[in-house]
Amino acid sequence: MSAPAPAGKLSRNEWALLALVLLALALWRLGGAPLFDVDEGAFSEATREMLSSGDWLHTTLNGEPRFDKPIGVYWLQALSASAFGVGEFAMRLPSALSGWLWALVLAQFALPRLGRQVAVSATVMLATSLGVLIIGRAATADALLNLLLTLTALDGWRWLSSDSKPALRRAYAWMGLGLLTKGPVAIIVPGAALLLWLFCSLPWRAALARLGRAMADPVAWLLMLGIAVPWYAYALHRHGQAFIDGFLIRHNLARYTSPLEQHGGSIGYYLVVVPLLLLPWAPLLAGVLARVKRHWADPLQRYLLLWAGFVIVFFSLSGTKLPHYALYGATPLVLLMAITLAEAGTTMRAALTVSLLLLLALLCGSALAMGWWLPQVTHPLYKAVLEGQHASPWLAWLSGLAALAVLFLMTQLNRPGWTLALRSGVSALVIAVVALGVALPWWGDLLQGPIKRAAAIAAERNEPAVQWGLHQPSFALYRGQSTPRRAPHDGELALVRLDQLPKLIAQAGGRYIPLYAERGYALILWRAAAPAATSVAQAAP
Structure with missing residues (x-):
């Protein structure tokens, strides 16, 4: 038996258990639901066409050039499909592994700085939050981008706190990979967090001097540009103005200045979206707000506040608003929420219990209650898709058992060592297993099954x-x-x-x-x- 790990570390067995549990969750029924249109279908079909053509430097969708995203995630999907065959599992695998690594990277960073309890809590909270559960099994670029944003920003903090050149150079390399995955946002988000911290924490002359050192490292620039520039140069050479108009202008500048594809929203859009994406952990946001002054007084927690705050403000001002943009600030929020959880009492336990049951109702209960809300649907296609369908009996039974398990864990279980963090973490895992294993495949077949069966014919x-x-x-x-x-x-x-x-x-x-x-x-x-x-x-x- 291995010796207990120190307060700021996990033993090898503990690391293995944490990693295996989260990997099992990431892969659980990964191919159980058909690909959801439009995004999953578009990314996956573009990857299939890339494999079919043998041209791994250019993507098309139904034979037409596709400039929505850079090439990075298509390469990963193509490698996965080459190994496992073209299908839901292979196309989603890069996102599942990215979400898994995202959670483990968070644990590795938090352990020496915030302690075992906060680190493990933050890791489980991230892996079981609604937004991450969705993008972690979506065949798109978003889970990979969030992993790279997190790696960049956390190495940015390592450089800020210790002036470590290796950390700075890794951050530049992650930004290069981010540019190859989604574009300029890979620089904007972590770069803004670093800039804001410098000018909020140091005299302006000292802040400028630190910034100058960060930008004067030729090795760091060589890493970032060496990773990203070759493909961008090739795309520009091959497509010319069409690449500039399609990728840089339409899918970057135009997205920020106007609502693209009718994805607009009010200035308060993300004030509603953020708590939804962070279910079942959203009640902890109230604790973060109540402790803002205390968080601000700590240099690391100030960095986390500025990182999350920038994401919410920046994308609230964007013309195009999509829910997953808020996840670019999920990592710092989850760390701050885990700090709150470590200090939470009875009131927070009650709020988390309600929130856990709310998430279960949202993911599973919505299918069981279809007969109640279907009459409100007026769109002819959606009404035809939903009408006459009934949830699986398995979903009803398993949802009920999950609700009882949550109530028992959160209100009745009184055993030594079962902290609120452990109770709520296990409860969230139970809900995720039921939702991903039964509810999501049922919804997938309901919404996308006719498309898949028509394609087979x-x-x-x-x-x-x-x-x-x-x-x-x-x-x-x-x-x-x-x-x-x-x-x-x-x-x-x-x-x-x-x-x-x-x-x-x-x-x-x-x-x-x-x-x-x-x-x-x-x-x-x-x-x-x-x-x-x-x-x-x-x-x-």
């Missing part, structure tokens, strides 16, 4: 296929071929929405042969030259 046929009047990129991935968005030509397959089919037929003229229909979607074979359109009733299941 299309894959067995020889006709070309299109997406007509909709954008479901996962259809192309499951079909195994590019599927452009346009009206069909004679003899082509088309994926369509049933509620839009009469209008599309009236506009195009022609008839169709229904091949498959399910809950609002249909796969048809289009015949352009015909005397009359087939009745939409023929497309019913």
